[in-house]
Amino acid sequence: MLRDAIRSLAEAKIAPHAAAVDEEARFPQEALDALVAADLHAVHVPESYGGTGADALATVIVIEEVARVCASSSLIPAVNKLGSLPVILSGSEDLKKKYMTPLAKGDAMFSYALSEPDAGSDAAGMKTRAVRDGDFYVLNGVKRWITNAGESEYYTVMAVTDPTKRSKGISAFVVEKSDEGVSFGAPERKLGIKGSPTREVYLDNVRIPADRMIGEEGTGFATAMKTLDHTRITIAAQALGIAQGALDYAKGYVQERKQFGKPIADFQGIQFMLADMAMKIEAARQLTYAAAAKSERGDKDLTFQGAAAKCFASDVAMEVTTDAVQLLGGYGYTRDYPVERMMRDAKITQIYEGTNQVQRIVMARNLP
Numbered sequence: 001m002l003r004d005a006i007r008s009l010a011e012a013k014i015a016p017h018a019a020a021v022d023e024e025a026r027f028p029q030e031a032l033d034a035l036v037a038a039d040l041h042a043v044h045v046p047e048s049y050g051g052t053g054a055d056a057l058a059t060v061i062v063i064e065e066v067a068r069v070c071a072s073s074s075l076i077p078a079v080n081k082l083g084s085l086p087v088i089l090s091g092s093e094d095l096k097k098k099y100m101t102p103l104a105k106g107d108a109m110f111s112y113a114l115s116e117p118d119a120g121s122d123a124a125g126m127k128t129r130a131v132r133d134g135d136f137y138v139l140n141g142v143k144r145w146i147t148n149a150g151e152s153e154y155y156t157v158m159a160v161t162d163p164t165k166r167s168k169g170i171s172a173f174v175v176e177k178s179d180e181g182v183s184f185g186a187p188e189r190k191l192g193i194k195g196s197p198t199r200e201v202y203l204d205n206v207r208i209p210a211d212r213m214i215g216e217e218g219t220g221f222a223t224a225m226k227t228l229d230h231t232r233i234t235i236a237a238q239a240l241g242i243a244q245g246a247l248d249y250a251k252g253y254v255q256e257r258k259q260f261g262k263p264i265a266d267f268q269g270i271q272f273m274l275a276d277m278a279m280k281i282e283a284a285r286q287l288t289y290a291a292a293a294k295s296e297r298g299d300k301d302l303t304f305q306g307a308a309a310k311c312f313a314s315d316v317a318m319e320v321t322t323d324a325v326q327l328l329g330g331y332g333y334t335r336d337y338p339v340e341r342m343m344r345d346a347k348i349t350q351i352y353e354g355t356n357q358v359q360r361i362v363m364a365r366n367l368p
């Protein structure tokens with residue numbers, strides 16, 4: 001029922017704008033409005049904070065179905081989870097009440113600010129500083145590649161509180177867009193997910209109350225990594241949705257397109273490609289849903305499974321979308337058809353929330 005509901009909403013209200021959102025590289029406001037109206041913009045927020053309390057699998061299905069028609073729009077529910085999960089996992093009750101309630105209502109979005117210009121895969125090498133000053137912390141630094149920066153009201157920001165301790169000297173904070181000293185860079189000009197704004201966040205003497213710290217001092221990096229264990233599964237869901245969208249489009253196209261006097265779908269070479277695409281998507285789906293169940297239960301092997309799901313599903317998305325372009329021939333290579341956008345959008349799923357090389361490092365360290 002959830003899938004049917006989100007699929008019809010996505011097809012009616014999000015899909016019609018997907019090409020323009022990509023072409024104009026603009027924020028998908030129509031998608032945000034439709035998701036908020038249907039209470040699907042941040043489904044993971046617990047009911048006790050006014051949310052819908054969807055479990056990890058239901059959240060995955062929402063993201064998958066939105067990504068099937070528009071990957072950029074799927075970053076709305078995905079990044080709302082990414083940005084707010086540190087507070088849900090490790091924040092005080094007061095922080096949860098204060099920040100989850102507007103998120104659940106759709107009055108605010110949440111972003112996640114870990115990466116920096118010189119600290120990507122090695123996120124613990126970050127330089128952003130948070131220095132205690134009485135009942136306040138003062139933050140200075142640059143966060144890079146922040147999804148929905150400028151659109152979100154709230155930011156989970158990881159910053160160094162003790163430079164002698166590397167990852168154990170990092171703490172997490174909630175920073176608000178309206179805090180004095182917060183500003184944003186120009187939107188990055190990207191290959192894909194052009195509707196999802198990616199900008200730098202500048203923190204210039206941002207003075208925030210000490211109770212905006214998420215959990216204890218020095219636990220921020222651990223919270224950031226624990227968050228990724230859960231949210232990499234949402235990237236797997238996004239990859240899965242993009243791949244399914246490309247397969248669905250190609251499946252229809254090959255029945256219409258005629259060469260050598262018959263639909264190209266009649267050629268075994270084409271049928272085998274479609275079979276492989278569907279097989280890979282189904283394998284990615286099973287891995288992703290199993291990982292979502294593990295996320296919900298907090299199973300011990302979640303770290304391996306989350307990394308495996310993200311890595312596998314994103315590689316599948318890249319292969320399937322490339323094959324979808326192939327199935328459309330020259331037409332697939334043009335912006336008149338959606339599969340080239342899907343191929344460009346798929347690429348990011350192999351890069352963010354840890355590149356697929358990093359996922360393999362994570363898996364190797366946590367072999368089942």
Ligand SMILES: Cc1cc2nc3c(=O)[nH]c(=O)nc-3n(C[C@H](O)[C@H](O)[C@H](O)COP(=O)(O)OP(=O)(O)OC[C@H]3O[C@@H](n4cnc5c(N)ncnc54)[C@H](O)[C@@H]3O)c2cc1C
Pocket residue numbers: 111112113114115117119120121122144145146147148190193198348351352353354355356357358361
């Ligand atoms: C569109 C977009 C949105 C993003 N959104 C966010 C966000 O909302 N919040 C956030 O905090 N970050 C975000 N990121 C950042 C993203 O997570 C990083 O780009 C990513 O982790 C890689 O870091 P890097 O770009 O610095 O690459 P680097 O770390 O410089 O990596 C370069 C290459 O080296 C490889 N490599 C690095 N170390 C190793 C190693 N030990 N072994 C093998 N290979 C290695 C990498 O896999 C990669 O292929 C986003 C990025 C993009 C592009």
